[in-house]
Amino acid sequence: MRSLTRSLAFLRKELVSVWRQPRLIATLVLGPFLILFLFGLGYQELPEPFQTVVVAEQDGSAIGVDAAELDEAFGEGIDLVEVTDDLDSAQQSLVSGEVDLVLVAPEDGLDALERGEQATFSIFHAEIDPVMTGSIDLLARLSVGEINQEVLTGIVEQVRTELSQTDGPLAEALEDVPDIDPALLVSPFTVETSPVTEQPPSQAAYYAPGVLILLVQHLALTFASLSLVRERQLGMTEMFRVSPLTVREAMSGKYLSFLVLGMALASGLALTMPLLGIEVQGPLWSFALTVALVIFASLGLGFALSGLANTDSQAVQYSMVVLLVSIFFTGFVLPLDQLTVPVRWVSYLVPGTYGIAGLQDVIFRGQPAPPRLMGALLMYGLVMVALAWLAVRKDVEPASAPAVKVS
């Protein structure tokens, strides 16, 4: 009973301390909601079309396709601003940022074809973002594919028309061929993708589990770390060490209090999800279990890190480093598959890695979080408990007795 009283003292103390900071609570609850809301509101799934200048022959017809057809062939990703024959002026516009792309059409497209060579479109851009550079590369290939199809369709139409106007066996044979659209002839196959999930998430919604998990992880870690460091700075540990308090009692009180806080925060965030158009399709118990395990593991990590910090600012710095690692290594931004194996191990040192994958399954796939992930997270949390024990022990237990020489 006394042991429970001591644990409850920490539970009450931590909760009251946080409750006494209304601005902090408002920031914790409203902040993440606003972040998600603004992100969902402002994020465009497709980038703005690239403003493009085409450099071609004087008559604006590089390969027998006029400007209007060229614009149509480019699709939604490219806005044709101008067709010009002045390469220097176009490149000047690119450097000054007036346009995004300069596409130089081959001067001798048909001649090259007759020579049995491919004609080359050259695209110049000033992009430095690797993702956008990749997008330009992909867009260029798709656009050239479209142009090739347009050219081939024209050729097929032309050949068919010319053949039909001749007499002879070829024209007769052509009459037996079904009247197939030339566009279909040059592009007989297409592809459709269908997700197995009922409601595939939008780009903004996709990041919601990551935001929730990283936020809960960061807060749990920071609260845990600061809690111990502040007690040390205040000198409270002296009272703990003289009192009958045990490491188990102090830890259970702290774990419980921050678990309650973290779950309350996560519940608040979960309740705002429908406002952002996100529905949890899987079981809620799995949602709660995943979040609880992430908090449990993060608290242990926070307590363990507090052993390395002497001041508030050091504790915050450590938690910021973990947050930075989390952004890059948990699958929040970049897929884990794109990390090579030795580096990917770093991912598994962060609780968020397990939490984000688990919560994505629960929210979007409508399945409980995979048991292997939850098991790994539980194991991670237990290892952290052992490390946290070492950090808390030096605050709670008395001076380790050296071999006292009794004279």
Added chain:
Amino acid sequence: MSTDPAIIADELTKRFEEEAGVFDLDLRVESGRIVALIGPSGSGKTTTVRLMTGLLAPDSGSISVLGQDPTRFTPDTRARIGYMAQDSVFFPDLTLRENLNFAASLFGVPLRRRSLVNEMVELLDLGDPIDRLLRDASGGEKRRLSLAATLIHGPDLLFLDEPTAGIDPILRQKFWDHFEHLSEQGSTLMVTTQYVGEAAFCNLVGVLAKGRVLALDTPDGLRRRAHGGDLFDVVFAAPPARDDLVALARADGISKVTWLDDHSVRLVVADAGEISSTLVDWASQRGLELERSEAYLPPFDDVFVELVSAVEDEENDSEGEVALAG
């Protein structure tokens, strides 16, 4: 009440640097007593308390508190100890009442403790600020909270590190009245203080300087030790002659006579309770009229200064001897 000594220290040593720490401390405190450790800042008072509460482990020597090595206290033993640190340490975001409840919980006081808390609030005059945040409390209020938190679980043994520092004289007296009350009820108290005069409230006083115990005795014993015996003031109706005083200094039980002014002298005597008859006989033989005679209790500040000076003189003498020998 246990009859075993509450504290036994034998050649206890904790060394921080060459000159700092506690060295060869011998101490025995019976249960139900108040023992004061007095000395200037840096004399080793707090280190001694920290050794006895298990906050520090000694380098050598032995120590037993409530029958156990403090570094291996069981939780039950810890629950019998109260410790008031030199600095008030609590949570600034909690009220004084919440901090008091936290301390009570820490020592296992059951949750139904409202009357106990109210009792402490009344005792330490914390009624007004009790629901104020600690960060808004005054230094004195924090000190009172600290004492309340130390007392709330009714410990058998209290370590109070400068409990009256920064406290006004009226509250200080109230603290000491309560300490005496606790002692009468069987609690043992070890109190450190820089207010040397507070030694008078204690059963045993240890005078510390530079980590060493200069003297350990009852308050009266310390006074005698400082001055070589009891002090006794005599006031004459008319100024005595020098020869009269020479004769007085040779009387049994009198070791020293010092002029205070023309009409009065201060005697150092073996026992102030037995000197009156000697004085009366001497005065009648010499035809002197005594206007007043009474034992003089020197303030402990004086006692402390005398003791420290005596030790320093001894040290200087020994250094001189070494120098001569060299």
